[in-house]
Amino acid sequence: MSLICRHVEAMDGYVPGEQPHFPDMVKLNTNENPYPPSPRVGEVLAKADWKALRLYPDPVFAKVRSTIAALHGCRPEQVFVGNGSDEILSLVTRAFVESDGTIGYFDPTYSLYSVLAQIRDVKGKPFALRADMTCPTPPADWSDVFIWTNPNAPTSLMAAPAQLADFARTFKGVLLIDEAYGDFAPTDCMALATAPDNANTLVMRTLSKSFSLAGIRFGYCVGPEALIGALMKIKDSYNMDALAQAVGLAALEDLDWMHANRDRILATRERLTAELRKRGWDVPDSASNFIFAEPPAGQSAEALFLGLRERHIFVRYFPGPVTGNRLRITVGTDAETDRLLAVLQDL
Numbered sequence: 001m002s003l004i005c006r007h008v009e010a011m012d013g014y015v016p017g018e019q020p021h022f023p024d025m026v027k028l029n030t031n032e033n034p035y036p037p038s039p040r041v042g043e044v045l046a047k048a049d050w051k052a053l054r055l056y057p058d059p060v061f062a063k064v065r066s067t068i069a070a071l072h073g074c075r076p077e078q079v080f081v082g083n084g085s086d087e088i089l090s091l092v093t094r095a096f097v098e099s100d101g102t103i104g105y106f107d108p109t110y111s112l113y114s115v116l117a118q119i120r121d122v123k124g125k126p127f128a129l130r131a132d133m134t135c136p137t138p139p140a141d142w143s144d145v146f147i148w149t150n151p152n153a154p155t156s157l158m159a160a161p162a163q164l165a166d167f168a169r170t171f172k173g174v175l176l177i178d179e180a181y182g183d184f185a186p187t188d189c190m191a192l193a194t195a196p197d198n199a200n201t202l203v204m205r206t207l208s209k210s211f212s213l214a215g216i217r218f219g220y221c222v223g224p225e226a227l228i229g230a231l232m233k234i235k236d237s238y239n240m241d242a243l244a245q246a247v248g249l250a251a252l253e254d255l256d257w258m259h260a261n262r263d264r265i266l267a268t269r270e271r272l273t274a275e276l277r278k279r280g281w282d283v284p285d286s287a288s289n290f291i292f293a294e295p296p297a298g299q300s301a302e303a304l305f306l307g308l309r310e311r312h313i314f315v316r317y318f319p320g321p322v323t324g325n326r327l328r329i330t331v332g333t334d335a336e337t338d339r340l341l342a343v344l345q346d347l
C-alpha cells in the first residue's frame, strides 16, 4: 500500500520555467521585468531591523490591505493578499470548489490551473480558444470556478472587459480574472470586482511582473467581501511574511516608478514586434510584457528555441497543437532585444 494519496502519486506536478544562472545570459523565459523595483524597496530593505524578525508578521496585513483598497477605491475587507498570486489560485480552488466540483480555464492558458485541479483531485475543464487564439465566452454552467487570464498567457491577447462583464453576469460559479499582466494592457476589469452588485467575480494582480518583484512573493485579489472572507478563513495564519509586506507596500506606494518601467517595456515591445514582422514572423498585437511569435514558414520554433538556448538566450517553448509553432518571448531591455534579434538573424 502506498503512503502517498493516489491522486498525488498519479500527477506530475507543475514545472516552473527554467531559472538558469549564466553571467552572460539573456533571460526572456518567465516574463520577469528587466528593470529593478522601486528604489523605495531598497530603502526598506536597507533599513530593515533584522532583530524584529523574531516577531510574527501582521496576520491580516492591515496596512497593505488598506493601501490596495485605496488604490482601487474599495473597502479593505474586499482585498486579499497572498504569497504570490499562485497561493491565491490555490486557495480559490479550495474555498470555492466542492470535492465533486470542477475548475474551468482556457486551453491553452497558464498551465498551473490544470495542476491545481489535479492537486484538489477535482475535474479540470479546459475550454478551447478560437482558431485565432482569442477567448470565446464559456457556457454559464461550465464549471464551479472559471479562471480567465486576461491578457491571456501564452497568447498575449486581451479580451474586452465588456465580454468579461457579460460572462460575469451569467456565470453561475466564481469567476477569477487573473490580471497578472494587466498593467501592460490598455484596459482592465478591476471595475467588475469593485462594482456594488458584484457577488461572484474576483480580479487578481501580482507584483511579480509590472512591479519587478518576482523574487518576493506578493499577489492580491479584490472582490466581494463574502468571497474575500472565505479566503481569509482558510489561508495559513501568517501567509505574508514581514519582509514581503514591507517591500510590497513600498512598491505599491511608488506607482510612478512602475509606470515608467512599463512605458519602457511597451516601447521595446513595439520595436521587437515591428522588427520580427519585417522579417516575416507572425506576431499578434500583444497586451502583455511578452509576445507570442511564429517564425516564417520553413523555420521551426523548437529549433530556434534550442539554438537560442545554446547561446544563453532563454525564451519559452510550449509543445502542442496550438502553441508548438510559436515562441513566447518576454520583452527585455533594449540591449537584450538587440542581442536576441542579432542571434535570431544568425540562426
Ligand SMILES: Cc1ncc(COP(=O)(O)O)c(C=O)c1O
Binding pocket: 030, 031, 083, 084, 085, 086, 087, 110, 149, 153, 178, 180, 205, 206, 207, 208, 214, 218, 219
Ligand atoms: C497568468 C499568471 N498568473 C499568475 C502567475 C503567478 O504569479 P505570482 O508570481 O504572483 O505567483 C503567473 C506567472 O507567470 C502567470 O503567468
